[in-house]
Amino acid sequence: MSNAGETVLEIDLKALEHNYQYLKTKIKSNTKFLGVVKAFAYGSDSVAIAKKLEALGADYLAVAYTSEGVALREAGIKMPILVLHPQQISFATMIEKSLEPSLYSLAIFTAFIETANKLGESEYPIHLKFNTGLNRIGFEKKDIDLIVDHLKQNNAIALRSIFSHLAASEDLEEKAFTLRQIHRFEEISKDLETKLGYMPLRHLLNTSGIINYANAQYDMVRSGIGIYGFGNEASEDKKLRPVASLKTIISQIHTIEAKDTVGYNRAFTAEKTTVTATLPLGHADGLGRQYGNKVGQVLIHGKLAPIIGNVCMDMVMIDITDIPCKEGDEVIVFGKENTADWLATSANTISYELLTGISQRVKRIYIE
Protein backbone atom coordinates (compact mmCIF):
# COMPACT_ATOMS: atom_id res chain seq x y z
CA MET A 1 0.00 0.00 0.00
CA SER A 2 1.43 3.41 -0.96
CA ASN A 3 -0.35 5.30 1.82
CA ALA A 4 0.27 5.00 5.56
CA GLY A 5 -2.79 2.78 6.03
CA GLU A 6 -4.18 4.83 8.92
CA THR A 7 -4.41 8.41 10.11
CA VAL A 8 -0.93 9.89 10.39
CA LEU A 9 0.71 13.27 10.77
CA GLU A 10 3.61 13.26 8.35
CA ILE A 11 6.45 15.50 9.50
CA ASP A 12 8.78 16.61 6.74
CA LEU A 13 12.13 17.46 8.32
CA LYS A 14 13.57 18.46 4.95
CA ALA A 15 10.84 21.12 4.73
CA LEU A 16 11.86 22.30 8.22
CA GLU A 17 15.46 22.64 7.02
CA HIS A 18 14.34 24.56 3.94
CA ASN A 19 12.24 26.95 6.08
CA TYR A 20 15.07 27.47 8.55
CA GLN A 21 17.54 28.29 5.77
CA TYR A 22 15.00 30.56 4.07
CA LEU A 23 14.28 32.52 7.26
CA LYS A 24 18.03 32.83 7.88
CA THR A 25 18.33 34.68 4.55
CA LYS A 26 16.04 37.38 6.01
CA ILE A 27 18.39 38.16 8.91
CA LYS A 28 22.05 39.07 9.33
CA SER A 29 24.51 36.21 9.64
CA ASN A 30 25.36 37.12 13.24
CA THR A 31 21.75 37.42 14.42
CA LYS A 32 20.88 34.45 16.60
CA PHE A 33 17.95 32.21 15.70
CA LEU A 34 15.53 30.87 18.28
CA GLY A 35 13.15 28.12 17.16
CA VAL A 36 9.83 28.09 19.00
CA VAL A 37 8.88 24.47 19.76
CA LYS A 38 6.07 25.05 22.27
CA ALA A 39 2.84 23.03 22.11
CA PHE A 40 4.54 19.91 20.69
CA ALA A 41 6.31 22.05 18.09
CA TYR A 42 3.03 23.52 16.83
CA GLY A 43 1.33 20.15 17.04
CA SER A 44 4.03 18.12 15.30
CA ASP A 45 6.72 16.57 17.54
CA SER A 46 8.87 18.80 19.71
CA VAL A 47 11.70 16.27 20.15
CA ALA A 48 12.07 15.54 16.42
CA ILE A 49 11.91 19.25 15.56
CA ALA A 50 14.32 20.24 18.37
CA LYS A 51 16.85 17.59 17.29
CA LYS A 52 16.72 18.86 13.72
CA LEU A 53 17.09 22.50 14.81
CA GLU A 54 20.01 21.51 17.02
CA ALA A 55 21.66 19.74 14.07
CA LEU A 56 21.02 22.79 11.85
CA GLY A 57 22.84 25.02 14.32
CA ALA A 58 19.98 27.07 15.74
CA ASP A 59 21.03 29.06 18.81
CA TYR A 60 18.04 28.72 21.11
CA LEU A 61 14.76 26.89 21.57
CA ALA A 62 11.67 28.20 23.32
CA VAL A 63 8.76 26.42 24.95
CA ALA A 64 5.83 27.89 26.87
CA TYR A 65 5.93 25.76 30.01
CA THR A 66 8.55 24.01 32.11
CA SER A 67 7.15 20.52 31.45
CA GLU A 68 7.76 21.03 27.73
CA GLY A 69 11.40 21.90 28.40
CA VAL A 70 11.81 18.92 30.71
CA ALA A 71 10.61 16.62 27.91
CA LEU A 72 13.27 18.06 25.59
CA ARG A 73 16.05 17.64 28.17
CA GLU A 74 14.96 14.05 28.85
CA ALA A 75 15.20 13.39 25.10
CA GLY A 76 18.82 14.59 25.17
CA ILE A 77 18.47 18.12 23.80
CA LYS A 78 21.48 20.12 25.00
CA MET A 79 20.96 23.57 23.51
CA PRO A 80 19.71 26.57 25.55
CA ILE A 81 15.95 26.48 26.13
CA LEU A 82 13.94 29.57 27.03
CA VAL A 83 10.69 28.93 28.92
CA LEU A 84 8.34 31.71 27.89
CA HIS A 85 5.67 31.47 30.56
CA PRO A 86 6.89 29.57 33.62
CA GLN A 87 5.14 29.48 36.98
CA GLN A 88 6.81 29.75 40.35
CA ILE A 89 5.96 26.15 41.27
CA SER A 90 8.36 24.84 38.61
CA PHE A 91 11.42 27.04 39.30
CA ALA A 92 13.48 24.36 41.08
CA THR A 93 12.77 21.92 38.24
CA MET A 94 13.81 24.54 35.70
CA ILE A 95 17.16 25.00 37.38
CA GLU A 96 17.67 21.25 37.75
CA LYS A 97 17.07 20.84 34.00
CA SER A 98 19.02 23.94 32.88
CA LEU A 99 15.94 25.68 31.51
CA GLU A 100 16.08 29.47 31.29
CA PRO A 101 13.08 31.41 32.57
CA SER A 102 11.37 34.37 30.99
CA LEU A 103 10.56 36.54 34.03
CA TYR A 104 7.71 38.94 33.50
CA SER A 105 6.68 40.49 36.84
CA LEU A 106 8.43 41.58 40.03
CA ALA A 107 6.70 38.81 41.96
CA ILE A 108 7.92 36.10 39.60
CA PHE A 109 11.38 37.73 39.30
CA THR A 110 12.00 37.86 43.06
CA ALA A 111 10.62 34.35 43.51
CA PHE A 112 13.11 33.06 40.93
CA ILE A 113 15.99 34.87 42.63
CA GLU A 114 14.98 33.27 45.92
CA THR A 115 14.98 29.77 44.40
CA ALA A 116 18.31 30.36 42.64
CA ASN A 117 19.83 31.58 45.93
CA LYS A 118 18.44 28.65 47.87
CA LEU A 119 19.94 26.21 45.36
CA GLY A 120 23.31 27.92 45.57
CA GLU A 121 23.32 29.04 41.94
CA SER A 122 25.61 31.70 40.58
CA GLU A 123 24.93 33.67 37.41
CA TYR A 124 22.02 31.47 36.38
CA PRO A 125 20.83 32.82 33.00
CA ILE A 126 17.48 34.60 33.03
CA HIS A 127 15.49 36.59 30.49
CA LEU A 128 13.25 39.57 31.14
CA LYS A 129 10.06 40.06 29.18
CA PHE A 130 8.79 43.61 28.71
CA ASN A 131 5.29 44.64 27.73
CA THR A 132 5.35 47.10 24.83
CA GLY A 133 1.67 47.00 23.91
CA LEU A 134 0.46 43.42 23.64
CA ASN A 135 -0.70 43.70 27.26
CA ARG A 136 -0.35 39.98 27.91
CA ILE A 137 2.67 39.41 30.17
CA GLY A 138 5.72 41.56 30.84
CA PHE A 139 7.37 44.23 32.93
CA GLU A 140 6.68 47.91 32.34
CA LYS A 141 9.34 50.57 31.81
CA LYS A 142 8.67 51.93 35.31
CA ASP A 143 9.86 48.62 36.81
CA ILE A 144 13.42 49.12 35.55
CA ASP A 145 14.83 50.76 38.70
CA LEU A 146 13.74 47.88 40.90
CA ILE A 147 14.88 45.31 38.33
CA VAL A 148 18.33 46.90 38.24
CA ASP A 149 18.54 46.92 42.05
CA HIS A 150 17.79 43.19 42.16
CA LEU A 151 20.25 42.41 39.37
CA LYS A 152 23.03 44.34 41.11
CA GLN A 153 22.36 42.76 44.49
CA ASN A 154 22.09 39.13 43.38
CA ASN A 155 24.79 37.17 41.64
CA ALA A 156 22.69 33.99 41.79
CA ILE A 157 21.27 35.17 38.46
CA ALA A 158 22.66 36.86 35.36
CA LEU A 159 20.63 38.75 32.79
CA ARG A 160 21.00 36.95 29.47
CA SER A 161 18.42 38.80 27.38
CA ILE A 162 15.53 41.21 27.37
CA PHE A 163 12.68 40.82 24.94
CA SER A 164 9.19 41.84 23.97
CA HIS A 165 6.51 40.50 21.65
CA LEU A 166 4.69 42.25 18.80
CA ALA A 167 0.90 42.32 18.78
CA ALA A 168 0.24 42.63 15.03
CA SER A 169 3.45 42.04 13.08
CA GLU A 170 1.53 40.25 10.30
CA ASP A 171 -0.92 43.13 9.79
CA LEU A 172 0.54 46.02 7.80
CA GLU A 173 -2.51 48.14 8.55
CA GLU A 174 -1.19 48.16 12.11
CA LYS A 175 2.26 49.33 11.05
CA ALA A 176 2.08 52.56 13.08
CA PHE A 177 1.28 50.55 16.21
CA THR A 178 4.11 48.08 15.56
CA LEU A 179 6.57 50.93 15.05
CA ARG A 180 5.44 52.36 18.41
CA GLN A 181 6.12 48.97 20.02
CA ILE A 182 9.60 48.93 18.48
CA HIS A 183 10.18 52.48 19.73
CA ARG A 184 9.07 51.53 23.25
CA PHE A 185 11.42 48.54 23.22
CA GLU A 186 14.26 50.89 22.20
CA GLU A 187 13.47 53.24 25.09
CA ILE A 188 13.26 50.39 27.58
CA SER A 189 16.56 48.86 26.48
CA LYS A 190 18.39 52.21 26.50
CA ASP A 191 17.15 53.03 29.99
CA LEU A 192 18.13 49.57 31.21
CA GLU A 193 21.57 49.83 29.61
CA THR A 194 22.20 53.21 31.22
CA LYS A 195 21.23 51.99 34.68
CA LEU A 196 22.88 48.59 34.38
CA GLY A 197 26.10 49.60 32.66
CA TYR A 198 25.83 46.99 29.89
CA MET A 199 23.36 45.84 27.24
CA PRO A 200 22.04 42.26 27.41
CA LEU A 201 20.99 40.41 24.25
CA ARG A 202 17.78 41.82 22.79
CA HIS A 203 15.03 40.17 20.73
CA LEU A 204 11.61 41.20 19.54
CA LEU A 205 10.58 39.58 16.25
CA ASN A 206 8.36 36.53 15.67
CA THR A 207 7.98 35.08 12.15
CA SER A 208 5.90 37.92 10.70
CA GLY A 209 8.21 40.37 12.41
CA ILE A 210 11.18 38.79 10.58
CA ILE A 211 9.29 39.15 7.31
CA ASN A 212 7.95 42.69 7.82
CA TYR A 213 10.27 44.43 10.29
CA ALA A 214 13.73 42.92 9.77
CA ASN A 215 15.32 46.22 10.84
CA ALA A 216 14.24 45.41 14.39
CA GLN A 217 15.99 42.02 14.52
CA TYR A 218 18.44 43.11 17.27
CA ASP A 219 20.54 40.12 18.46
CA MET A 220 18.07 37.27 17.97
CA VAL A 221 14.74 36.43 16.33
CA ARG A 222 12.09 33.94 17.49
CA SER A 223 10.35 31.94 14.81
CA GLY A 224 7.53 29.48 15.30
CA ILE A 225 5.01 29.33 12.46
CA GLY A 226 7.68 30.18 9.87
CA ILE A 227 9.82 27.13 10.56
CA TYR A 228 6.64 25.03 10.22
CA GLY A 229 6.02 26.50 6.78
CA PHE A 230 3.68 29.47 7.09
CA GLY A 231 4.43 33.16 6.69
CA ASN A 232 0.99 34.64 7.39
CA GLU A 233 0.91 36.06 3.84
CA ALA A 234 0.57 34.44 0.44
CA SER A 235 3.88 35.61 -1.05
CA GLU A 236 5.85 34.17 1.88
CA ASP A 237 3.78 30.97 2.03
CA LYS A 238 4.98 30.29 -1.52
CA LYS A 239 8.60 30.33 -0.38
CA LEU A 240 8.05 28.21 2.72
CA ARG A 241 7.11 24.52 2.83
CA PRO A 242 4.52 23.06 5.21
CA VAL A 243 6.20 20.62 7.58
CA ALA A 244 3.11 18.78 8.79
CA SER A 245 0.65 16.89 6.56
CA LEU A 246 -2.39 15.17 8.04
CA LYS A 247 -3.22 12.08 6.03
CA THR A 248 -5.82 9.38 6.44
CA ILE A 249 -7.61 6.72 4.37
CA ILE A 250 -11.16 5.84 3.36
CA SER A 251 -12.56 3.26 5.81
CA GLN A 252 -15.90 2.66 4.12
CA ILE A 253 -17.95 3.93 1.18
CA HIS A 254 -21.78 4.13 1.13
CA THR A 255 -24.20 5.05 -1.62
CA ILE A 256 -27.27 6.75 -0.18
CA GLU A 257 -30.47 7.97 -1.78
CA ALA A 258 -32.31 11.31 -1.78
CA LYS A 259 -33.70 12.14 1.71
CA ASP A 260 -31.27 9.78 3.46
CA THR A 261 -29.26 11.53 6.16
CA VAL A 262 -25.67 11.25 7.37
CA GLY A 263 -24.25 11.29 10.88
CA TYR A 264 -25.30 12.56 14.28
CA ASN A 265 -28.41 14.73 14.49
CA ARG A 266 -29.01 13.86 10.82
CA ALA A 267 -27.17 17.06 9.96
CA PHE A 268 -26.71 16.20 6.26
CA THR A 269 -29.64 15.27 4.03
CA ALA A 270 -28.93 13.93 0.54
CA GLU A 271 -30.74 15.76 -2.26
CA LYS A 272 -29.94 13.02 -4.77
CA THR A 273 -28.10 9.73 -4.90
CA THR A 274 -24.84 10.48 -3.09
CA VAL A 275 -21.66 8.54 -2.47
CA THR A 276 -20.12 9.10 0.96
CA ALA A 277 -16.83 8.01 2.47
CA THR A 278 -16.12 7.60 6.17
CA LEU A 279 -12.64 8.52 7.46
CA PRO A 280 -10.97 7.29 10.70
CA LEU A 281 -10.40 10.78 12.08
CA GLY A 282 -12.59 13.07 14.18
CA HIS A 283 -12.69 15.96 16.60
CA ALA A 284 -10.70 13.94 19.14
CA ASP A 285 -7.85 13.93 16.61
CA GLY A 286 -8.01 17.69 16.16
CA LEU A 287 -10.42 18.11 13.26
CA GLY A 288 -12.90 20.29 15.14
CA ARG A 289 -16.66 20.34 14.69
CA GLN A 290 -16.39 23.77 13.06
CA TYR A 291 -15.12 22.01 9.89
CA GLY A 292 -18.34 19.98 9.58
CA ASN A 293 -21.32 20.68 7.37
CA LYS A 294 -19.36 21.56 4.19
CA VAL A 295 -17.13 24.15 5.85
CA GLY A 296 -14.00 22.04 5.45
CA GLN A 297 -12.83 20.06 2.43
CA VAL A 298 -10.24 17.30 2.08
CA LEU A 299 -8.22 16.11 -0.92
CA ILE A 300 -8.58 12.71 -2.61
CA HIS A 301 -6.63 11.98 -5.80
CA GLY A 302 -6.17 15.73 -6.28
CA LYS A 303 -9.91 16.52 -5.95
CA LEU A 304 -11.64 18.31 -3.09
CA ALA A 305 -14.38 16.53 -1.16
CA PRO A 306 -16.55 18.43 1.34
CA ILE A 307 -17.09 17.22 4.88
CA ILE A 308 -20.78 16.45 5.31
CA GLY A 309 -22.79 16.41 8.52
CA ASN A 310 -21.29 16.80 11.96
CA VAL A 311 -17.70 15.77 12.68
CA CYS A 312 -17.84 12.82 15.12
CA MET A 313 -15.28 12.10 17.83
CA ASP A 314 -13.42 9.44 15.86
CA MET A 315 -14.87 9.69 12.36
CA VAL A 316 -15.94 12.13 9.71
CA MET A 317 -17.96 11.67 6.54
CA ILE A 318 -17.27 13.28 3.17
CA ASP A 319 -19.09 13.53 -0.15
CA ILE A 320 -17.16 11.67 -2.89
CA THR A 321 -19.99 11.46 -5.44
CA ASP A 322 -17.87 12.97 -8.23
CA ILE A 323 -14.52 11.47 -7.26
CA PRO A 324 -13.54 8.02 -8.48
CA CYS A 325 -11.97 6.34 -5.46
CA LYS A 326 -12.17 3.21 -3.36
CA GLU A 327 -11.92 2.02 0.23
CA GLY A 328 -8.31 2.23 1.45
CA ASP A 329 -7.44 5.20 -0.78
CA GLU A 330 -5.41 8.04 0.71
CA VAL A 331 -7.09 11.26 1.88
CA ILE A 332 -5.09 14.40 2.60
CA VAL A 333 -6.79 16.50 5.28
CA PHE A 334 -4.09 19.15 4.97
CA GLY A 335 -0.68 19.08 3.36
CA LYS A 336 1.44 20.80 0.74
CA GLU A 337 -1.40 21.67 -1.67
CA ASN A 338 -4.47 22.00 0.55
CA THR A 339 -2.54 23.64 3.35
CA ALA A 340 -3.40 23.85 7.05
CA ASP A 341 -3.65 27.61 6.62
CA TRP A 342 -6.19 27.18 3.81
CA LEU A 343 -8.29 24.69 5.78
CA ALA A 344 -8.14 26.81 8.94
CA THR A 345 -9.21 29.90 7.00
CA SER A 346 -12.32 28.06 5.79
CA ALA A 347 -13.46 27.86 9.42
CA ASN A 348 -12.40 31.43 10.28
CA THR A 349 -9.45 30.36 12.34
CA ILE A 350 -5.67 30.35 11.86
CA SER A 351 -3.11 27.68 10.97
CA TYR A 352 -1.69 27.90 14.51
CA GLU A 353 -4.94 26.62 16.02
CA LEU A 354 -5.49 23.79 13.55
CA LEU A 355 -1.87 22.60 13.78
CA THR A 356 -1.54 22.72 17.57
CA GLY A 357 -4.88 20.94 17.95
CA ILE A 358 -3.74 17.71 16.27
CA SER A 359 -3.97 15.33 19.19
CA GLN A 360 -1.38 12.94 20.51
CA ARG A 361 -3.55 10.03 19.34
CA VAL A 362 -2.46 10.65 15.75
CA LYS A 363 0.65 8.66 14.86
CA ARG A 364 3.62 10.75 13.75
CA ILE A 365 5.74 9.61 10.81
CA TYR A 366 8.85 11.36 9.50
CA ILE A 367 10.42 12.30 6.19
CA GLU A 368 14.15 12.73 6.83
Ligand SMILES: *Cc1c(COP(=O)(O)O)cnc(C)c1O
Ligand atom coordinates in the same frame (compact mmCIF):
# COMPACT_ATOMS: atom_id res chain seq x y z
C1 LIG B 1 4.72 31.74 20.22
C2 LIG B 1 5.67 32.87 20.31
C3 LIG B 1 6.53 33.20 19.23
C4 LIG B 1 6.42 32.55 17.88
O1 LIG B 1 5.53 33.29 17.05
P1 LIG B 1 5.30 32.89 15.52
O2 LIG B 1 4.28 33.86 15.04
O3 LIG B 1 4.77 31.49 15.54
O4 LIG B 1 6.60 32.98 14.83
C5 LIG B 1 7.51 34.16 19.45
N1 LIG B 1 7.60 34.82 20.62
C6 LIG B 1 6.77 34.57 21.65
C7 LIG B 1 6.91 35.34 22.92
C8 LIG B 1 5.77 33.60 21.53
O5 LIG B 1 4.93 33.38 22.55
